Amino acid sequence: MQVSLREKSPVVHCITNQVVANFQANGLLAIGASPIMGDEEEEVSELVSISDVLSLNIGTLNNRTLESMLVAGKAANQKGIPVVLDPVGVGATRYRLDAIKKLLDVVKVDLIRCNTGELATLMQKDWHAKGVDAGEGEMDRKEVAMALAKQRKTLVVVTGEVDIVTDGNDLKTVTNGHISMTHVTGTGCLLSSVLGAHLTLLQKDQVRLLAEALSEYGSAGEEAAKVSESAGAFARAFLDQLSERRWQYDF
Amino acid sequence: MQVSLREKSPVVHCITNQVVANFQANGLLAIGASPIMGDEEEEVSELVSISDVLSLNIGTLNNRTLESMLVAGKAANQKGIPVVLDPVGVGATRYRLDAIKKLLDVVKVDLIRCNTGELATLMQKDWHAKGVDAGEGEMDRKEVAMALAKQRKTLVVVTGEVDIVTDGNDLKTVTNGHISMTHVTGTGCLLSSVLGAHLTLLQKDQVRLLAEALSEYGSAGEEAAKVSESAGAFARAFLDQLSERRWQYDF
Amino acid sequence: MQVSLREKSPVVHCITNQVVANFQANGLLAIGASPIMGDEEEEVSELVSISDVLSLNIGTLNNRTLESMLVAGKAANQKGIPVVLDPVGVGATRYRLDAIKKLLDVVKVDLIRCNTGELATLMQKDWHAKGVDAGEGEMDRKEVAMALAKQRKTLVVVTGEVDIVTDGNDLKTVTNGHISMTHVTGTGCLLSSVLGAHLTLLQKDQVRLLAEALSEYGSAGEEAAKVSESAGAFARAFLDQLSERRWQYDF
Structure with missing residues (x-):
């Protein structure tokens, strides 16, 4: 069986941060998906009803958008569409950690996409994050990622020099990527919604x-x-690359 | 008589969505206009007082910005400057439809710029929109656009493979454009404010x-x-093109 | 002594406007700094606690973000990290002027970065601003910049054809720059946070x-x-230039 993202062209409802909203929308369009970015609590349930996947990102979270995420997440669960959660900078503040805990308690999440520092925070491991960036420290990333996947019954993707994908049992690693991706804001945020589209x-x-x-x-x-x-x-070249690829797979 | 947008360099007050705000500001600068993007209810009347046109866009509308749009719209009517309305994804949710109805009831709008799906929603025609994109269906676009223009006593521009401009009596069509414009977010939103500047x-x-x-x-x-x-x-090339053109017309 | 921005890689907490947030984050990454953009009142103090400098920008200020700026500013003063203030379009509305006065009264600001029109408003000089752009008029920019620096006990940078830097006693001028920088939104906003990083x-x-x-x-x-x-x-070329420079100085 062959599956094609461009053929499916899923509608991706993103409640995301104001720093990357434009880049995320353009990246999703580039791979053939169809982004919707509304975040008003009164309309998010209805937006979910016309979407194929919900992508949540706490990069510039506030009390208003947290409520919207909770409402949208519950609507997505009810409809049965996948929910992706990107816990941007969750280790930076108590506010973000509490928000992520609340989201994970109220919403069944299908995929958590994070960097190593965020993984460490979620699993209470010692780690030195730098601002909202990954930072450095020592732990068995694979083991911790699998533990998170099991604990939350979710897929987990941890990006870094080696990317990890796991559902808690199976685990795969990916070594593609380039350091320049960390020099442009939003490549991680966009990735979360790209994986959600998949x-x-x-x-x-x-x-x-x-x-x-x-x-x-x-x-x-x-x-x-x-x-x-x-x-x-x-x-620019990265967006070009996204739009020139087929995003098609054999299964 | 010759008119020149670069010479006039109108101040365009945009209350717009967070996805396209940067692209819209850069596009307006590129054609020689001067964008202001403030959306706090307490200051929008005063921003209108120093502006030449008001451009409203509901792409990521929320209750706060809806109030700001109503206040700004009334101020623009009082001052007598043109108001442009872009009903982004109005068919997607009841919330957007109610907001547009309220805006059209309270504010005298001089131009509605929409895609065919949005036109269909505004005129209660059968149409299958896809997310906030145009979608597909069958109706006489010209007839429906003219009816909307008459009903709301406004100019109407409906974009698509063939663009339509009408005031309810006169109607012109434009066939320029390229499918790639739909692969970048905000080309429609920017267009609305570019037309407003004109x-x-x-x-x-x-x-x-x-x-x-x-x-x-x-x-x-x-x-x-x-x-x-x-x-x-x-x-990038599209922004280059905008900044290399004269935006000058003979009448 | 040699100082290097890339080596220091300061964490820059920006509470900024939605038009330039992406460009500002990318520009800061390009010079080797590490931006954080959260603006929720409940978390800004904690964000300040992990930051090296706070950069405030009122380009799309609203009542919510004004409160966040006041809280963050006080936290930055308490921690003793520098605070930069960019009074975007302060002459455009009473709302912006009141906000800037409140910010300057409550927060000890280390650097005000503005254009000539904004300087004129802050010092109640006659000036004809255009929207949120600099505008034109006549006054002794150097004298007025020094007066502001003395009055507020702060560094002042006024950009224009000739840039001015002063602490109220010492004054330097810089003539580098290009008119194209005014044709892209956010070059001034980004500059404020770049100087803050320094x-x-x-x-x-x-x-x-x-x-x-x-x-x-x-x-x-x-x-x-x-x-x-x-x-x-x-x-694009401007961002390239930012990322290709060393940002390193001998003292």
């Missing part, structure tokens, strides 16, 4: 599917870096 | 003026697509 | 340090304009 393609084999999507996304970064590693040119 | 140039012949502006905007898309149809490169 | 490098000689940083930033604009003066290409 979850609409298949009910099973999702670990393998996400690993292939991660590999494709990382290769796009590698190819873009061949054009240029300077900030402006790389960002 | 309304500050002339009191009469506005159907012809908007048709010429639409043709210019569409040609910019065509030329940009010759540079590249990939997402990042196209967006 | 304030984390040295406690003394800050007038000279800011003058060197301004010269570097202006040169980046000049070099980018050699690539292209068209809007899209210039913006």
Whole structure:
């Protein structure tokens, strides 16, 4: 069986941060998905009703948008569409940690996509994050990622020099990618919703599917870096790469 | 008589969505206009008082910004400057439809710029929108656009493969444009405020003026697509095109 | 002594406007800084606690974010990290002027970065601003900038054809820069936070340090304009320039 993101062209409802909203919408359009970005509590349930996946991101969370995320998440669960959660900078403040706990308690999440520092916070491991960036420290990333997946009964993707995909039992690693991706804001945020879009393609084999999507996304970064590693040119080349790829898989 | 947007350099007050705010501001700067984007209810009347046109966009509307739009719209009517309304995704939720009805009831709008799906919703026609994108269906677009223009005593621009401009009596069509314009978020939103900027140039012949502006905007898309149809490169080339054109017309 | 922004890699907490948030984050990443953009009142104090500098910008201020800025500003003062204030379009509305007065009364600001029209408003001089842009008029910019610096016991940077840096006693001018920088939204907003990042490098000689940083930033604009003066290409080339420079100084 062949699955194609461009053919499916899923509607991706993003409640996301104001820093990356434009980049995330353009990235989703580039891979053939159809983004909706509304975040007013009164309309998010109805937006979910016309969407194929819900993508939540706490990068510039506030009390208003947290309520919207809770309402949207419950609506997505009721409808049975996948929910992706990107716990941006969850280790930075108590506010973010409480918000993520509340979201995970109230909403059944299908995929958590985070960096290593965020994983460490979620699993209460010692880690030195830097602002909202990954930071450094020591722990067995694979083991901790699997533990989180089991604890929350969810897929977990942890990005870094080596990317990890796990459902708590199966685990795959992906080594594609380029350091320049960390020099442009939003490549992680966009990735979360790109992976979410992929979850609409298949009910099973999702670990393998996400690993292939991660590999494709990382290769796009590698190819873009061949054009240029300077900030402006790389960002442009990366979007070009996203729009030139097929996002099609054999299963 | 010759009119020039760059010479007039109108101040365009945009209350717009967070996804496209940056692109819309840069696009307006590129054609020689001067954007202001404040959306706090307490200051929008005063912003209107120093502006030449008001551009409203409901792409990420919330209760706070809806109030600001109502206040700003009334101030613009009182001052006598044109008001443009972009009913983004109005068919997606009851919330958006109610908001647009309220805006159209309270504010005298000079131009509604929408896609075909949004037109269908506004005129209660059968249509299958996809998320906030145009979608597909069958109706006489010209007839329905003219009916909306008559009903609301406003100019109407409906974009699509063929663009329509009408004031309810006169009607012109424009065929310039390129499919790549739909692969970058905000080209429609930006267009609405670009057309709004043009309304500050002339009191009469506005159907012809908007048709010429639409043709210019569409040609910019065509030329940009010759540079590249990939997402990042196209967006850049499109902004380049906007800044390289004269936006000047003979009447 | 040599100081290097890339080596220090300061965490810059920005509470900024939705138009430039993405550009500002990417620009800060490009020079080697680490941006955080959260603006929820409940978390800003904690964000300040992990940051090296606070950068405030009122471009799309609202009542919610004004409260957040006041809370964050007080936290920054308490921690002793520098605070930068960008009074975007302060002359446009009473609301903005009142907000700036309140911010300057409640928060000890280390640097005000503004254009000439904003300086005139802050010092109640006659000036004809255009929207949120600089506008034109006549006054002794140097004298007025020094007066503001003395009055508020702060560094002042006024950008324009000639940039001014002063602490009220010492004054330096910088002539680097290019008119194309005014054709892309956010180059001023980004500059404010770039200068803020520099304030984390040295406690003394800050007038000279800011003058060197301004010269570097202006040169980046000049070099980018050699690539292209068209809007899209210039913006990309400017980000490229930022990421290719060393941001390193001898003292």
